[in-house]
Structure formats: structure tokens, C-alpha cells
Amino acid sequence: MPIAFEGVSYAYADPERQKKRARRQKRRREAGVIEEPPSLEKGAPTWGGTADAVWALADIDFTLADGEFLGVAGHTGSGKSTLVQHMNGLVRPARGRVLFDGQDLADKRVAQKCRGKVGLVFQYPEHQLFAATVREDVAFGPRNLGLSTEEVERRVRAALEDVHLDPEEVGGKSPFELSGGQQRRVAFAGVLAMEPRVLVLDEPVAGLDPVAREEFLSLIAELHGAGRAVVMVSHSMDDLARLADRVLVLNEGRLFFLGTPAEVFARGEELRAIGLDVPAAQKLAAELREEGFDLPRDLYGLESLADDLARALTGGEPSREPKADAAPGRDARETPRPSGEAPHA
Numbered sequence: 001m002p003i004a005f006e007g008v009s010y011a012y013a014d015p016e017r018q019k020k021r022a023r024r025q026k027r028r029r030e031a032g033v034i035e036e037p038p039s040l041e042k043g044a045p046t047w048g049g050t051a052d053a054v055w056a057l058a059d060i061d062f063t064l065a066d067g068e069f070l071g072v073a074g075h076t077g078s079g080k081s082t083l084v085q086h087m088n089g090l091v092r093p094a095r096g097r098v099l100f101d102g103q104d105l106a107d108k109r110v111a112q113k114c115r116g117k118v119g120l121v122f123q124y125p126e127h128q129l130f131a132a133t134v135r136e137d138v139a140f141g142p143r144n145l146g147l148s149t150e151e152v153e154r155r156v157r158a159a160l161e162d163v164h165l166d167p168e169e170v171g172g173k174s175p176f177e178l179s180g181g182q183q184r185r186v187a188f189a190g191v192l193a194m195e196p197r198v199l200v201l202d203e204p205v206a207g208l209d210p211v212a213r214e215e216f217l218s219l220i221a222e223l224h225g226a227g228r229a230v231v232m233v234s235h236s237m238d239d240l241a242r243l244a245d246r247v248l249v250l251n252e253g254r255l256f257f258l259g260t261p262a263e264v265f266a267r268g269e270e271l272r273a274i275g276l277d278v279p280a281a282q283k284l285a286a287e288l289r290e291e292g293f294d295l296p297r298d299l300y301g302l303e304s305l306a307d308d309l310a311r312a313l314t315g316g317e318p319s320r321e322p323k324a325d326a327a328p329g330r331d332a333r334e335t336p337r338p339s340g341e342a343p344h345a
């Protein structure tokens with residue numbers, strides 16, 4: 001049980017509203033009126049603005065299991081980035097607790113210990129590359145842990161190899177000489193060199209061309225296959241259906257659904273109502289069902305849909321194998337899903 005969210009709510013301070021309120025308070029003070037200071041703790045968290053705050057998360061409860069691949073979906077501004085930044089104590093809840101291995105991340109020492117174990121890869125992580133050489137960039141984190149030179153060197157090599165970069169070939173180069181996809185790999189390597197147990201990826205394939213995108217998804221599947229838990233924020237329902245053990249859907253800062261991809265994507269109508277879609281093959285299966293084809297309500301990839309459609313057309317029995325087509329670099333059928341919590345209504 002590496003990470004547990006217990007009733008987590010979070011609000012961003014809104015500087016504009018704070019300024020306005022300060023001006024109003026000053027006027028009232030000058031007029032002799034005494035006012036209570038505003039508090040984020042007051043009132044029920046409601047997504048969007050209240051008082052001087054923008055509530056981004058409200059009452060989030062779930063547990064990330066060891067080794068699990070959790071997909072996080074939601075419309076723009078639904079709170080996905082805010083949620084994942086709670087996972088290593090970078091952001092602290094306004095209410096509730098986030099526990100790492102049972103310890104509260106609000107405790108600075110716990111948060112510090114956890115930072116190496118929960119590797120957070122932000123959107124466009126290559127924008128944060130800074131060192132003169134790839135080797136130096138990747139070494140930055142482990143060196144800050146106070147490890148020996150040999151251990152830092154070992155970790156740098158292993159991390160570069162994990163992201164399929166040759167340490168001899170790229171180690172001495174400036175990261176800025178590399179292609180965009182390679183730069184992102186270097187940024188990933190910098191996080192992997194901390195040897196995290198959990199990898200948290202905020203839209204890791206955003207902005208990549210289709211080939212680099214597929215390569216990266218394979219890489220992520222491999223990194224998960226090596227035993228790490230992965231949390232991946234994505235706008236692509238197809239990617240989440242292929243890769244995730246469970247999908248957590250956020251809507252206006254609240255947990256809308258949490259379940260296996262089959263459970264979540266069976267609720268196409270409700271997802272569409274909050275501005276989300278279902279994977280392409282799932283949508284096609286629903287349309288075919290409406291046309292009268294006898295297709296089970298399982299999770300489909302294009303290949304498994306084609307198989308079941310062929311069976312429906314030839315009058316054979318539908319396959320009861322798990323439906324998600326194998327993720328790149330990983331056969332989804334071989335990986336047991338953790339017992340899913342029932343989807344939240």
C-alpha cells in the first residue's frame with residue numbers, strides 16, 4: 001500500500017481575490033469594523049472559487065496498490081495535476097491526509113524520504129534539463145542523496161540504459177544537442193536514477209510525434225513491468241485502456257469513477273456527460289451493439305473487437321478472454337489486475 005488519499009481537499013490561494021479582500025478589509029478597518037480573517041478551512045470545498053481560494057480537489061479517497069498501474073483521466077482543469085503533486089508531498093492537502101507507506105506526508109521528514117521513492121515527472125520534463133552534460137543532469141538527484149561517486153555513476157548508467165539511451169554515446173553530450181524525444185528520455189532517466197518505487201507521470205507523451213509517442217508508451221509499460229507502480233495522467237482514453245490496471249476519473253475536483261478500464265469505459269454516457277470520451281474501439285463496439293450485433297460489454301481493443309465481431313458474424317461463441325489488446329511491450333492478459341474498488345458513482 002504505497003500511497004493512500006484520505007478525504008483530501010486542496011485549494012489554491014487566489015492572489016487577485018486576496019488583494020481585493022485586503023483592500024475591502026482596510027476600508028472596513030478604517031471605518032472601525034472588526035472582521036474575522038478568511039480561512040480556507042471554512043465552508044464546504046466546492047470546485048472553483050470560494051472566498052480567496054480556488055478549490056481544485058474535494059474529498060478524494062483512494063489507495064494506490066503496490067505495483068499497480070493507475071490511469072488518471074478528467075477534463076481540463078479537473079484537478080489531475082494537483083492530485084498527482086500530492087503523491088510525493090510536493091503539495092499538501094488543505095484537508096485530509098496523504099499517507100506514504102502509512103506515514104503522513106504532511107510531516108516534512110516523511111515527505112523528504114518519500115521524494116526519492118515517488119518519482120514525479122512533470123509535463124514537458126525536458127524543459128527542466130539544466131546541466132552541461134546528460135551525465136551531470138541524470139546524476140543531480142542521486143548526488144543530492146549523498147551517495148558515493150561509484151553509486152551515482154552506477155545509477156546514471158542504469159537509468160540511461162532503462163530509457164534505452166547508450167551512456168557512452170550520450171553521457172558526455174549536452175542534453176540540448178539531443179532530439180526532443182531523447183531529451184524527454186534524459187529527464188525520465190533523472191527521475192529513475194533515484195530508484196523510485198512509484199513513477200508518477202503527468203501527461204508523459206504530450207507533444208510527441210506518433211512514433212516517439214508509441215516508443216514512450218512501450219517504455220512506460222517496460223518500467224511498470226519492472227515492478228514499479230505507475231500513475232499516469234492522460235487525455236488519451238485509448239492509452240489508459242491499454243495500459244492501466246485501474247482508471248481514476250476526476251470531475252470538477254471530485255472522484256467520479258474508480259475501477260478497471262472495463263468498468264469505467266462501460267459508462268460511456270456518464271463519461272460523455274462530463275466531457276470525456278471512451279476509447280475508439282469501445283465506442284465502435286457500442287455503436288455495433290446498437291445496430292444489433294451481439295457483443296459482450298467487455299473492454300475492447302481494435303484486435304479483440306475484430307475477433308468478437310468475426311465470431312458474431314459467423315455465429316461462434318464470443319471470447320471470454322480479457323479484451324484489452326496487449327499494451328506496447330507488455331501483454332495485458334498476463335498481468336493480473338489488483339482487486340478493483342467498485343466504481344464510484
Ligand SMILES: Nc1ncnc2c1ncn2[C@@H]1O[C@H](COP(=O)(O)OP(=O)(O)OP(=O)(O)O)[C@@H](O)[C@H]1O
Pocket residue numbers: 012013014048054055056074075076077078079080081082083
Ligand atoms: N497555481 C494555481 N493557482 C490558482 N489556481 C490553479 C493553479 N493551478 C491550477 N489551478 C486551478 O485548479 C484547478 C485544477 O487544476 P489542475 O491543473 O490540477 O487541473 P488538470 O486536470 O491537471 O488540468 P489540465 O488537463 O489542463 O492539465 C483548475 O481550476 C485550475 O484553474
